Amino acid sequence: xxxxxxxxxxxGVSKSTVSNVFSQKxxxxxxxxxxxxxxxxxxxxxxxxxxxxxxxxxTRIIGLNMEGDKxxxxxxxxxxxxxxxxxCYNQGYRLLVNTLPKHFTNRLENWSSDPVxxxxxxxxxxxxxxxxxxxxxxxxxxxxxxxxxSHESTVSYVSSDNVGAGRLxxxxxxxxxxxxILFLNAPEYRTVSHERFDGYRKALEMAELPVExxxxxxxxxxxxxxxxxxxxxxxxxxxxxxxxTAIITDTDKxxxxxxQAAEELKxxxxxxxxxxxxxxxxxxxxxxxxxxxxxRLNGELLxxxxxxxxxxxxxxxxxIIKRVIIPWELIHRESCGPxxxxx
Amino acid sequence: xxxxxxxxxxxGVSKSTVSNVFSQKxxxxxxxxxxxxxxxxxxxxxxxxxxxxxxxxxTRIIGLNMEGDKxxxxxxxxxxxxxxxxxCYNQGYRLLVNTLPKHFTNRLENWSSDPVxxxxxxxxxxxxxxxxxxxxxxxxxxxxxxxxxSHESTVSYVSSDNVGAGRLxxxxxxxxxxxxILFLNAPEYRTVSHERFDGYRKALEMAELPVExxxxxxxxxxxxxxxxxxxxxxxxxxxxxxxxTAIITDTDKxxxxxxQAAEELKxxxxxxxxxxxxxxxxxxxxxxxxxxxxxRLNGELLxxxxxxxxxxxxxxxxxIIKRVIIPWELIHRESCGPxxxxx
DNA sequence: CTGTTAGCGCCTTCAG
DNA sequence: CTGAAGGCGCTAACAG
Numbered sequence: 001x002x003x004x005x006x007x008x009x010x011x012g013v014s015k016s017t018v019s020n021v022f023s024q025k026x027x028x029x030x031x032x033x034x035x036x037x038x039x040x041x042x043x044x045x046x047x048x049x050x051x052x053x054x055x056x057x058x059t060r061i062i063g064l065n066m067e068g069d070k071x072x073x074x075x076x077x078x079x080x081x082x083x084x085x086x087x088c089y090n091q092g093y094r095l096l097v098n099t100l101p102k103h104f105t106n107r108l109e110n111w112s113s114d115p116v117x118x119x120x121x122x123x124x125x126x127x128x129x130x131x132x133x134x135x136x137x138x139x140x141x142x143x144x145x146x147x148x149x150s151h152e153s154t155v156s157y158v159s160s161d162n163v164g165a166g167r168l169x170x171x172x173x174x175x176x177x178x179x180x181i182l183f184l185n186a187p188e189y190r191t192v193s194h195e196r197f198d199g200y201r202k203a204l205e206m207a208e209l210p211v212e213x214x215x216x217x218x219x220x221x222x223x224x225x226x227x228x229x230x231x232x233x234x235x236x237x238x239x240x241x242x243x244x245t246a247i248i249t250d251t252d253k254x255x256x257x258x259x260q261a262a263e264e265l266k267x268x269x270x271x272x273x274x275x276x277x278x279x280x281x282x283x284x285x286x287x288x289x290x291x292x293x294x295x296r297l298n299g300e301l302l303x304x305x306x307x308x309x310x311x312x313x314x315x316x317x318x319x320i321i322k323r324v325i326i327p328w329e330l331i332h333r334e335s336c337g338p339x340x341x342x343x
Numbered sequence: 344x345x346x347x348x349x350x351x352x353x354x355g356v357s358k359s360t361v362s363n364v365f366s367q368k369x370x371x372x373x374x375x376x377x378x379x380x381x382x383x384x385x386x387x388x389x390x391x392x393x394x395x396x397x398x399x400x401x402t403r404i405i406g407l408n409m410e411g412d413k414x415x416x417x418x419x420x421x422x423x424x425x426x427x428x429x430x431c432y433n434q435g436y437r438l439l440v441n442t443l444p445k446h447f448t449n450r451l452e453n454w455s456s457d458p459v460x461x462x463x464x465x466x467x468x469x470x471x472x473x474x475x476x477x478x479x480x481x482x483x484x485x486x487x488x489x490x491x492x493s494h495e496s497t498v499s500y501v502s503s504d505n506v507g508a509g510r511l512x513x514x515x516x517x518x519x520x521x522x523x524i525l526f527l528n529a530p531e532y533r534t535v536s537h538e539r540f541d542g543y544r545k546a547l548e549m550a551e552l553p554v555e556x557x558x559x560x561x562x563x564x565x566x567x568x569x570x571x572x573x574x575x576x577x578x579x580x581x582x583x584x585x586x587x588t589a590i591i592t593d594t595d596k597x598x599x600x601x602x603q604a605a606e607e608l609k610x611x612x613x614x615x616x617x618x619x620x621x622x623x624x625x626x627x628x629x630x631x632x633x634x635x636x637x638x639r640l641n642g643e644l645l646x647x648x649x650x651x652x653x654x655x656x657x658x659x660x661x662x663i664i665k666r667v668i669i670p671w672e673l674i675h676r677e678s679c680g681p682x683x684x685x686x
Numbered sequence: 687c688t689g690t691t692a693g694c695g696c697c698t699t700c701a702g
Numbered sequence: 703c704t705g706a707a708g709g710c711g712c713t714a715a716c717a718g
Contacts, residue, residue: 014704015697016704017703019698022452027703047455052455052696061458072428085440093442094439096440097440099437104435112390115437138344287629369687391712393712398693689716689718690716690717702704
């Protein structure tokens with residue numbers, strides 16, 4: 001690969017002239033400029049990205065950091081990704097998907113700074129070392145979802161109103177006459193599960209209903225898949241506690257497990273059991289019989305807003321903490337109905 | 344941000360010692376090593392990724408390059424992405440999604456090498472400058488899909504058997520009695536549309552049926568969306584030529600437009616019209632009434648195989664051209680049926 | 687096992 | 703408008 005020196009020599013000019021022909025940072029006479037370009041073309045020269053980044057101290061790359069080792073996109077993350085990409089596209093940035101497993105980054109020889117100007121963090125956790133590291137290193141970040149309380153006022157983020165969502169759903173089910181609503185929540189270490197629980201709790205309190213701790217379950221690591229989580233917990237809890245008439249799940253995959261459990265227990269949805277899923281990760285949501293009611297989260301907007309904020313942060317260097325809440329919408333399908341009247 | 348020099352000074356050793364403590368490229372005594380690590384921790388030092396890349400001539404980043412300016416993931420691309428990510432994860436590589444619009448890269452000041460060790464190219468075109476550039480620059484690439492003929496034997500690729508798929512689908516429809524099968528193909532500049540057409544043609548020839556050029560349409564740029572393409576072309580051609588009893592489409596989005604046209608023309612699917620879609624990009628495929636028959640393409644395997652090949656290429660430096668064909672599966676749903684018997 | 691000296695390829699002063 | 707010299711932060715080759 002030809003370097004700037006080769007081109008300079010070949011065109012009979014100095015390195016800095018070549019550099020400026022490309023960077024356009026200072027005017028170069030048309031003749032010389034063309035001579036340089038011609039030489040570059042012949043040598044198949046392109047400025048080296050890393051060398052340029054090193055000197056410029058900027059990469060024009062932003063990172064997308066997904067929590068955990070499972071780096072896998074579902075429906076929701078995909079729309080989110082599309083939003084981020086759209087904004088990258090608009091502003092001439094590239095996107096780096098961070099996929100390094102911990103057992104890799106933990107090794108000393110792989111320990112290094114990240115090759116990005118800033119990062120978008122997904123799925124914030126109640127204790128999130130990712131945030132602390134980046135704050136310490138002065139790397140601009142934007143979180144998608146609510147950051148842990150310790151950083152809520154120091155970190156920019158874009159999120160849905162998860163408390164409101166949890167509350168609305170619960171109120172909706174209460175309105176249908178449900179009194180024992182099982183909540184198959186996301187893992188406890190994620191902030192979102194607490195937000196949704198807060199909403200759930202508020203709705204129950206407003207309705208003067210008790211909050212049974214046995215009805216609130218957080219996903220545990222023991223479950224190999226979301227379906228398994230939904231299936232096992234639904235089967236167990238519905239058997240133990242037949243008064244449960246509605247289940248709120250984290251995703252449609254969990255709901256899928258719930259459906260299976262319901263079928264085995266001869267419970268008909270929505271006649272005997274109402275089911276609601278917060279987010280749709282697959283096409284299960286609409287394929288299930290009956291299709292499961294859910295939230296529409298507008299991932300694309302979450303993504304593009306996050307990217308916009310991050311790129312502003314990268315550019316301005318006067319870090320302005322912002323918070324953006326993206327509205328959701330409750331989608332009524334056919335999985336929730338009035339509670340069965342006991343005869 | 345602290346540099347290697349700061350750490351060296353603070354620990355009272357030389358730069359190269361610090362370097363080697365981190366890179367582990369040569370043994371450093373335990374005492375010194377710990378002293379260095381201690382100093383690094385205090386200064387919050389991390390090796391600079393770009394500087395390291397520059398010296399090492401490797402980034403441990405691979406690129407995912409999508410043709411065109413539309414950088415957007417649908418269902419199929421997402422599974423493909425997941426496959427790529429899985430392999431990146433296994434081998435400690437990061438993934439860079441290339442999203443730079445042409446009007447950006449065309450500007451001289453943005454012209455530069457790509458910050459990756461190698462690249463996966465999606466949606467190869469009949470004339471594909473991306474391939475030529477990278478071959479000229481000596482950047483390892485793997486194409487997903489069949490490369491243009493000019494490079495078929497010089498470039499590694501992983502693909503589905505699109506000719507076979509086109510053929511099988513067409514034979515299937517012929518077997519159902521269809522004789523006038525409209526093919527709403529992908530854009531002509533993409534190699535995949537030619538492969539599928541080849542299969543379509545072969546099937547017709549085997550059945551000794553004529554290949555009507557008016558029944559083979561390539562998507563044109565004038566269409567703003569896939570749905571529009573399907574809708575407009577189906578409406579026009581079904582009106583002009585009522586003998587058409589089956590339509591093969593590129594994706595479920597195109598099929599969605601076809602469904603709408605059929606409805607307006609009072610054609611019932613599959614009674615009056617059979618519809619088949621090659622790939623499923625959205626949840627339309629299964630949500631449409633009736634659900635549309637399609638190919639299951641195994642995007643995850645395509646992606647992971649491509650990544651595996653690329654990482655091999657990056658490592659070995661003795662470029663071995665490989666070709667991998669990933670099998671597909673025909674999924675029968677309810678959109679194809681026997682041709683209506685004329686009474 | 688550790689230190690010294692050159693680069694990697696580009697950009698950025700500062701002279702001219 | 704152009705050239706020369708030095709630096710970005712790290713690694714590599716060669717001494718010791």
